[in-house]
Amino acid sequence: MMDLLREMRFAEPVWLLALLVLPLLVVRYRRQRPGSLQFSTLNHVHNLPASFWTRMRGVVFALKLIALALIIMAMARPQSGDTVVDVTADGVDIILVLDVSSSMQVKDLGPDNRLAVAKDVVAEFVEGRLTDRLGMVVFAGESFTQCPLTLDYDVLLSFLEQIRIAEQDWDGTAIGMAMINATNRLRDADGRSQVVILLTDGVNNAGEIDPLTAAEVAAAVGVRVYAIGVGAPGSGGRGRGRGVDFDEETLKQVASLTGGRYYHATSGEKLAEIYDEIGKLETAEITTQLHVEYTERYGAFLWPCLVLVLFEFTLARTRLRTIP
Numbered sequence: 001m002m003d004l005l006r007e008m009r010f011a012e013p014v015w016l017l018a019l020l021v022l023p024l025l026v027v028r029y030r031r032q033r034p035g036s037l038q039f040s041t042l043n044h045v046h047n048l049p050a051s052f053w054t055r056m057r058g059v060v061f062a063l064k065l066i067a068l069a070l071i072i073m074a075m076a077r078p079q080s081g082d083t084v085v086d087v088t089a090d091g092v093d094i095i096l097v098l099d100v101s102s103s104m105q106v107k108d109l110g111p112d113n114r115l116a117v118a119k120d121v122v123a124e125f126v127e128g129r130l131t132d133r134l135g136m137v138v139f140a141g142e143s144f145t146q147c148p149l150t151l152d153y154d155v156l157l158s159f160l161e162q163i164r165i166a167e168q169d170w171d172g173t174a175i176g177m178a179m180i181n182a183t184n185r186l187r188d189a190d191g192r193s194q195v196v197i198l199l200t201d202g203v204n205n206a207g208e209i210d211p212l213t214a215a216e217v218a219a220a221v222g223v224r225v226y227a228i229g230v231g232a233p234g235s236g237g238r239g240r241g242r243g244v245d246f247d248e249e250t251l252k253q254v255a256s257l258t259g260g261r262y263y264h265a266t267s268g269e270k271l272a273e274i275y276d277e278i279g280k281l282e283t284a285e286i287t288t289q290l291h292v293e294y295t296e297r298y299g300a301f302l303w304p305c306l307v308l309v310l311f312e313f314t315l316a317r318t319r320l321r322t323i324p
Helices: 004-005 013-030 056-076 114-127 155-162 177-184 210-220 248-258 268-281 301-318
Strands: 008-010 078-090 091-099 133-140 142-149 192-200 223-230 260-266 285-296
Touching: 004 285, 008 013, 013 056, 056 301, 091 114, 091 142, 114 142, 114 155, 114 268, 133 177, 142 177, 155 301, 177 192, 177 210, 177 223, 177 248, 192 248, 210 223, 210 248, 223 248, 223 268, 248 260, 260 268
Parallel strands: 091 133, 091 192, 192 223, 223 260
Antiparallel strands: 008 078, 078 285, 133 142
């Protein structure tokens, strides 16, 4: 009851003014005239001890008084409130585009090959999202959707785990086609923004659409592309012992045309930093609204009032009955 009172408010507090009447009733009760039945003498009963029921005479009035107070408080509509937090998030739609061509087997980003390192970093990126819809496109000489946009990150991570280096019959680097595929997935998305994160270590050498044309299409529908070239200097994109084998200038133009950014990852740590930076740039807009939901609590006063009234009624007509 004490917890209830601490969390309570009264929707109609004006009724509480009626509680001021209660002290007046107490004063009136104490000033009541004594009974009019007269005895010749009371000397023989003056020293008799008062019985339990004699002391209980005032209980009837006290019960009436408490019951009246409870009725007044119930009329004031007591309510308890629970604070409710409404969180709405306007998420970002992101397509992760991964190069799975044979050159991703080179081990220059860490102890494992480029694809394995990229998969670990992408998995960490996915686990860091909360309200964004994520999808995945993989490409080599051809491009296909590994996972459509989804909020089920466990499913996406499962598809990510299944990614392998492309077989020889579809090897190559179709960057333009991969970007078009990702853009089509985002064309009708309704998130706060639409983003492609493109990771590649090669030069576009397959597909019917070149990267710059694909970038113009992406820009036309409001898709922003973050382009990441991977490869440590001196490693060779295809293991030929020379500089990295991706078209840095084209990737910079792709990012610039779409309002995105270009990055060069030379190690696994650098790649993780890049995805972390992109994650901070593309954040969901989360709105938090606090409000209180109130529940009517008049029953907490009416039920005790009913019990007291019944108890008073019983006493007043049985053991504590008075004769006019």
